[in-house]
Amino acid sequence: MTDMSRQPNEAALRHRTIRHFKPVPIDVKTLENAARATASSEYLQSFTLIHVTDPNLRHAIAAISGSQVLQQENGELFIFVVDTNRDIRIARRALAKQAAATSKRHADTRVTYAKTTGSTKSTNAFRDAIRNIPRETILADALSNAPMHTFTNWNAFLAGVFDATLAAQNMLGYAEANGLGGCYLGSILNDPRQLINLLHLPKYTFPILGLILGVPADEPKQKPRLPSLLTVGENGYPSVNEKEWNEAVDTYDRTVAAYYDSRDPNPRAETFSALVVRHLTADQHHRDDIGTILREQGFELE
Numbered sequence: 215m216t217d218m219s220r221q222p223n224e225a226a227l228r229h230r231t232i233r234h235f236k237p238v239p240i241d242v243k244t245l246e247n248a249a250r251a252t253a254s255s256e257y258l259q260s261f262t263l264i265h266v267t268d269p270n271l272r273h274a275i276a277a278i279s280g281s282q283v284l285q286q287e288n289g290e291l292f293i294f295v296v297d298t299n300r301d302i303r304i305a306r307r308a309l310a311k312q313a314a315a316t317s318k319r320h321a322d323t324r325v326t327y328a329k330t331t332g333s334t335k336s337t338n339a340f341r342d343a344i345r346n347i348p349r350e351t352i353l354a355d356a357l358s359n360a361p362m363h364t365f366t367n368w369n370a371f372l373a374g375v376f377d378a379t380l381a382a383q384n385m386l387g388y389a390e391a392n393g394l395g396g397c398y399l400g401s402i403l404n405d406p407r408q409l410i411n412l413l414h415l416p417k418y419t420f421p422i423l424g425l426i427l428g429v430p431a432d433e434p435k436q437k438p439r440l441p442s443l444l445t446v447g448e449n450g451y452p453s454v455n456e457k458e459w460n461e462a463v464d465t466y467d468r469t470v471a472a473y474y475d476s477r478d479p480n481p482r483a484e485t486f487s488a489l490v491v492r493h494l495t496a497d498q499h500h501r502d503d504i505g506t507i508l509r510e511q512g513f514e515l516e
């Protein structure tokens with residue numbers, strides 16, 4: 215078995231969200247490069263990364279998010295955007311170029327025919343010449359104004375979500391391995407329309423996740439995770455009998471309650487089961503129109 219114990223700082227095993235930062239500059243370019251180097255679905259790189267440096271913009275995003283994390287001035291804020299706009303633009307440009315080359319070839323064929331026969335009429339010889347134009351070129355011509363369904367459907371949107379979130383995690387992981395810390399901000403989705411306006415996001419894009427990174431000013435305890443008995447399967451969904459399952463949840467409830475009880479600051483009395491039930495009753499009406507907004511952005515998600 216390979217030795218997995220030499221990972222620098224064991225950063226991946228020691229993750230905890232950091233919500234307070236020191237006023238110390240960080241190497242933003244290297245972190246952006248870590249995000250850009252991430253694996254990408256079909257190599258399409260369907261995401262865009264926005265570094266927020268304008269204090270007014272940051273205040274506006276803080277108001278949307280409502281998060282305490284953005285009430286501080288420290289930490290660098292990034293917004294990860296699902297983006298198939300760029301690939302649509304690249305495809306349209308390439309197809310238009312091919313179409314232009316095709317019509318030039320049509321014209322050249324016509325000129326050659328006219329020169330050799332003294333006629334510009336369409337004849338069998340001209341039709342034969344057209345037939346020799348490669349099929350892909352004619353197809354490209356036909357496609358140049360085609361709808362870009364493969365860049366706007368569920369599959370494309372999910373690819374963008376994978377690319378954006380994996381890039382965000384690569385950035386956070388790299389930061390953590392270098393002694394920095396950060397906090398994801400799903401709360402930017404509290405008002406996606408406003409965020410889309412603030413960031414001037416074009417069609418076929420959607421801001422999916424915020425991430426703030428910096429030098430940690432606090433050292434929170436690590437939050438205990440559900441036991442692998444419940445979350446990791448071998449060759450299928452974890453198979454646990456009901457008694458073991460109930461015992462595992464009860465034990466985890468006690469572990470989480472002990473974690474919250476000992477947490478400083480913000481101790482509270484809560485089990486994991488209570489947290490899950492609380493989530494059931496949380497008011498998420500402000501997120502109800504995300505589907506509508508995605509469709510406004512051009513994604514064909516029914």
Ligand SMILES: Cc1cc2nc3c(=O)[nH]c(=O)nc-3n(C[C@H](O)[C@H](O)[C@H](O)COP(=O)(O)O)c2cc1C
Binds near residue numbers: 232283399400
């Ligand atoms: C997609 C995503 C969105 C999140 N959004 C927020 C957020 O808006 N505000 C916040 O304070 N933490 C946010 N978090 C951090 C989680 O609250 C945190 O990861 C979780 O409580 C587990 O704690 P830990 O990361 O310290 O282990 C988010 C995490 C993820 C993965």
